[in-house]
Each structure stands twice: as structure tokens, then as C-alpha cells.
Amino acid sequence: MANYLKIANISIDNRSAVFNNLYDDLIDKYLQDNKLDAVLECISINDLENLNGYDAIIIKNGDIDRFKTTFNIKNIETEETKIIVLNDTKNNFNNMLLGIRKLYDLPIVEAADKIISVNIQNLKYDIPEDKLEWVYEQLQIALQILINNGYKINVFSLSSNEDILIDNKSCKGFIYQFQNDNIKYVGNIESSEKFVELINESLFFINLSMEANILCTSFKKTFITFKLHEEFEDFLSYFELGNMAFNADEFNAGKMLKKVEKLKTFLEPEVIDNKIESIFNKNKTFFYDELVNIKPRKLFKDSRLDTDENKVYNDGGKRKRKKPFIYKLDKNSKNKLELGCGKNPMPSWIHLDYMELPGADVVANLDTCDEVPLPFEDNTIDEFFGSHVIEHISKSLPMMEELHRIAKPGARALFKCPYGSSDDAFENPTHVRQYFLHSYGYFSQPYYWREDYGYKGDWKVEKIYLVVSKKRYEGKTVDEIMYEINTFRNVVIEMTVELSAVKPIREPKKELQTPDNIQFVFV
Known part of the structure; x- marks a missing residue:
């Protein structure tokens, strides 16, 4: 039985998904065509603590500085492990990927x-x-x-x-x-x-x-x-x-x-075919020369590869690793995040939903923010909008704390929801929380002047819009309308609350609470 080389192919995910997949598959093909006994593990640089135990490590030239920074190079047994750098001058990465036609025998039609x-x-x-x-x-x-x-x-x-x-x-x-x-x-x-x-x-x-x-x-x-x-x-x-x-x-x-x-x-095929064939053969020879004289060390089991986070899964024939993505946004741009975009996402917004729906840019569960952070950097979002979303969230405090983390100072958030004393707030079995006039105050710090539940967000309530019947309430005083809201059911048709992110957070002092700014909308 042959001993197999164990090769780590390091991916830093700074290229498109399609290119990273092709890069992995092409190296696999070079190993197969060269008849080298080797097992290639395609590993994200974020998935490993060290690289001991590999016979060879493949890293792209442009990533070598980050590679050295991420790992203490002394932790790698360099006398036993060969580091192969795909250098642009010897082995152009972009040109290497022209070999895609060697991987897929797919029909091209006009x-x-x-x-x-x-x-x-x-x-x-x-x-x-x-x-x-x-x-x-x-x-x-x-x-x-x-x-x-x-x-x-x-x-x-x-x-x-x-x-x-x-x-x-x-x-x-x-x-x-x-x-x-x-x-x-x-x-x-x-x-x-x-x-x-x-x-x-x-x-x-x-x-x-x-x-x-x-x-x-x-x-x-x-x-x-x-x-x-x-x-x-x-x-x-x-x-x-x-x-x-x-x-x-x-x-x-x-x-x-x-x-x-x-x-x-179409392009002139002969020129393209000849050059691609030449590039492919040069790269094939390059890998053979780098690997042919390496002697495999004794096989070992790396327990890190058994964790759920690092297990390889199959996606259309491409080997990938599960890892959390952080979506990078330009902090100098105005970034607007729609929460629960559903089937009708708003133009020019970033769309987040629990389901992988058409138009959803980010798939994330707002009800697990205490366990899984939202995939954004701190201080990146200028505006949030959630229409009839928050009443579906059982863990609203962790969600609002997480939204506060990714919000820029002063970021605006607008939430629409049924009023707590309406039938709409209860009859839908997926509505797990009811919201009243002062409910959103508990997303601020000053409301915790008596008790501490560990909540670290701070949203100031700027305005509360209460939608009521024009026919029934137009012409009545504020006190008359508020009396009926507090006494009867189904007075408020819908509530909209406008919040702003306070950074740094305020002290939990009662005197810092702000008075209600209520506006009635007659329909």
C-alpha cells in the first residue's frame, strides 16, 4: 500500500468563490495527471491553528505575507514540510486558471x-x-x-x-x-x-x-x-x-x-488553445518537480478536521469548508440593511432574511444573535428597516444588541409591528412577542436603572407613529385617543417606531429617559 503525501492547499478567500473552487480542482488535476500519490486538503487560513503534520503546503504568492502573519512560522516543521509558493514569475496564478477547459467537457454553443x-x-x-x-x-x-x-x-x-x-x-x-x-x-x-x-x-x-x-x-x-x-x-x-x-x-x-x-x-480558437495547452503543461511540470522527491511522513489524524466547523461538504462537485463569512462594507458609503426582506426586497438596500429567497443578499437568523453574530463588521450600517419582523423574534434583546454593534453612531432604525392590544398581535401563531407604547424603551440603557439583565445596546426612541382610524378618531384630543388605546382593544391598527443608535452607550439612569414623542397617523 502506497503512503500518500498530505498536502494543505491554503485559501484566504480574497478571490471569487468560482476562482477558489477552480484553483482547488486544478491542483487536484495536476496531482492526478502526474500520478502522484497525494491527498489534497483545501483549507481556509481561518480554520487552522497550526500546520504541523503536512508534507507540503501550497500558498499563493500574493498571500504569503498574511500567511506568515497569521501563523508563527516556527510552528511549522519547515525541515520536513515543503512550502510551495505559486509565484507570479514562475507560475502565474491567473494564467493557471485558464486550464478550466481541462476540467469540464461542457458544450459551448453560439x-x-x-x-x-x-x-x-x-x-x-x-x-x-x-x-x-x-x-x-x-x-x-x-x-x-x-x-x-x-x-x-x-x-x-x-x-x-x-x-x-x-x-x-x-x-x-x-x-x-x-x-x-x-x-x-x-x-x-x-x-x-x-x-x-x-x-x-x-x-x-x-x-x-x-x-x-x-x-x-x-x-x-x-x-x-x-x-x-x-x-x-x-x-x-x-x-x-x-x-x-x-x-x-x-x-x-x-x-x-x-x-x-x-x-x-468567437475568438480565434487555435491561438487560444495552443497557449492554454502550453500554460497547463508548464504548471503540470511545476507541480511534479516540486512534489516528486518528497517522502511522505507517517500518517496521522488531525482532530481539528473532525469538528463541524471544518468538515468538508459537497456542493456541485466543489470541495469547500464551512466557515462564517464577514461581509465587508465600505464604511464611507451609506449602508442600509433591510431586516426580513421577504419576497419584495426594497431597491438599493442590503437584504437580510432567514430564508434563502430570491433577492436576499444575506441569510441569517435574527433569533440566534446571542449565539451567532450577524456577518458584518462593527459600525458599518447607517439605516435599518424591519416591517413586521420584530414580533416574530423571541430573543429581541440579543438581536437589538447585535444591531447596535453593527450600527454606526447615530444610525437610524425603523420598525413596524402590530400594536400589542390588537388581534393582529396574537392571532398569527408566529407572533411570539407583543409591543406596546413603551416596549421599545427597553432597547435603551436608561430603562435599566433598577435591574441589570446584561443588555449592552442603547437605542433612543425618537418617534412613535400610531396608525388609527380617521373616521373614528380625527378631531379627538390626544388624551381622548390615548384613553381608548389604554382601555380598549384594536384601536391602533399599526405601530411604527423610529430609533437612533447611541454610541457610546448611556448610563442606566432614570433621568436619562426621554419623553414620548407620539404622532397619530389617520387612515
Whole structure:
């Protein structure tokens, strides 16, 4: 029986999900094609405390500094463990991923409909903001003309975990400007199969990311792109694709429309095939040379790999690890989070729901905030909105404390719910809490002047809107309406409460409580 090399393939998740999956599968293929007896474990850098016991560790060149920072390098038995760095000068990572066609024998057919796929990304290149604004403005004009001429537009992203929300927001905002059903957001692409679907239905692509260019080239699909970075220019030069790119300074809608008429064909396949074959063979040789002389050490069992958090699960043939994601948001932007978006998410908001519904950007359970934090950094959200959500939450204090954590100082929160003395508050069996006039005060600190339940949030009640019958109550005094609210059932149709996040939190003193600011809404 052969002894197997144990290889750790370290993923830092700073690239799109589809690229990380392809990267893992390609290394597996190199090992198989080289007939090396090896077991490859695809491991997130956040999942391990040390890397002892592996015969080899694979790390991408751009990640080596973070790799060394995350782990005390002395904890790795370097005299027995080979560290393989995929260096750009020897073994270009992006070019390596052109080997996707070696992994999937999927049919590529010419599109029958007039569909164009457009890649919108959070660009991280050193480009002046005014130049990017010009590119987006001219791209919007060109797409509007194409839509008027009968084309349909698919907008997509290839986001890293940290950029998913930013890109979703950018794509949806970009589409919203058109107000046209012939342009739609098809989502963040996380599998090569999904990208092939786009390939097969699209005449050509318009790409703002290098990753989209690589995937289009590997499938020999025509695309238009921009010379936004030296990486773009080197890639286009190598594959003789310079005629498919614009300089950002010279780009305008008219030039793009002229180029569109000339690019409705597949790329010249022979040039692409030869270069991809050469790249694949060089990488195959690289891995063989790095691994062939390593002698496997005695097999061992790493108990860390048995935990639920680190178990490998299967998703469309791609090996992944379960790990919590933290969605990175631009703290300088206005970030608005809709809680419980349901089936009708609001435009330009980030959408959170318990169910994985169409339009939901984040799937999270608001009722387990005491155990599982929401996947956002501290001080990132400017505005919250929850319509008939809070009455479904049994653990409302942990939820409000967690919302306070991710809220920027002064962030606004608006909650709508049934009033506690209405039938609506009770008849739905999923309503687990009832809210009255002063209930939201208990999400502040001053209400805990007598007892301490460990609550660390602080939301100030700014306004309370009580919806009542116009026919019955218009013309009555505030005291008359409040008497009926406190005496009878079903007076208030709906209650809306506006809160603001107080940071740092106030002291739990009764004198810091604020008077009620009640407004009646007659319907």
C-alpha cells in the first residue's frame, strides 16, 4: 500500500468563490495527471491553528505575507514540510486558471438571442474616481442604446466573500437606473457551470474584472474590456487580444457601439488553445518537480478536521469548508440593511432574511444573535428597516444588541409591528412577542436603572407613529385617543417606531429617559 503525501492547499478567500473552487480542482488535476500519490486538503487560513503534520503546503504568492502573519512560522516543521509558493514569475496564478477547459467537457454553443453579459465589480485598482465614473457613465449610455435596439443585458459579478454585498449593491443600483425589464442582475457567479450558462446564452461579454476576462478567454468567448491595470495589458498582449480593450481615458459610448458590431464572433480558437495547452503543461511540470522527491511522513489524524466547523461538504462537485463569512462594507458609503426582506426586497438596500429567497443578499437568523453574530463588521450600517419582523423574534434583546454593534453612531432604525392590544398581535401563531407604547424603551440603557439583565445596546426612541382610524378618531384630543388605546382593544391598527443608535452607550439612569414623542397617523 502506497503512503500518500498530505498536502494543505491554503485559501484566504480574497478571490471569487468560482476562482477558489477552480484553483482547488486544478491542483487536484495536476496531482492526478502526474500520478502522484497525494491527498489534497483545501483549507481556509481561518480554520487552522497550526500546520504541523503536512508534507507540503501550497500558498499563493500574493498571500504569503498574511500567511506568515497569521501563523508563527516556527510552528511549522519547515525541515520536513515543503512550502510551495505559486509565484507570479514562475507560475502565474491567473494564467493557471485558464486550464478550466481541462476540467469540464461542457458544450459551448453560439447564442441565438441578442443577449450581452456585463460584469460589474468593486474595482480595487489605483484608478482615479473621476475616470471610473466616466467609464460607468459611458457604459450606461451604450447599454441603453443597445436595449433600445432590442438587446437584453445580463449583469453579473464575480465577487470575493468580502465584496459580495458591495458588488450586489453596485449591480442592483446600476440596473435600477435603467427602469427597464430587458436588463437584469443574474447574481454573483459561484460555479463554472453557472458561468457556462452565461457563455451559452450570450453573444459576447463586457468585463470590468480580470477574472471575467480569464473565464471568457478559457471558453473562447468574445469580450470587450478596459485597460484598467498593468495585469490587464499583459494578459491581452499575451493572448493577442489588444483589439478587444479600451483605454479608460479614451473610452466613450460611441466607440463601444462601433466595436460591438465587429465582435459578435468567437475568438480565434487555435491561438487560444495552443497557449492554454502550453500554460497547463508548464504548471503540470511545476507541480511534479516540486512534489516528486518528497517522502511522505507517517500518517496521522488531525482532530481539528473532525469538528463541524471544518468538515468538508459537497456542493456541485466543489470541495469547500464551512466557515462564517464577514461581509465587508465600505464604511464611507451609506449602508442600509433591510431586516426580513421577504419576497419584495426594497431597491438599493442590503437584504437580510432567514430564508434563502430570491433577492436576499444575506441569510441569517435574527433569533440566534446571542449565539451567532450577524456577518458584518462593527459600525458599518447607517439605516435599518424591519416591517413586521420584530414580533416574530423571541430573543429581541440579543438581536437589538447585535444591531447596535453593527450600527454606526447615530444610525437610524425603523420598525413596524402590530400594536400589542390588537388581534393582529396574537392571532398569527408566529407572533411570539407583543409591543406596546413603551416596549421599545427597553432597547435603551436608561430603562435599566433598577435591574441589570446584561443588555449592552442603547437605542433612543425618537418617534412613535400610531396608525388609527380617521373616521373614528380625527378631531379627538390626544388624551381622548390615548384613553381608548389604554382601555380598549384594536384601536391602533399599526405601530411604527423610529430609533437612533447611541454610541457610546448611556448610563442606566432614570433621568436619562426621554419623553414620548407620539404622532397619530389617520387612515
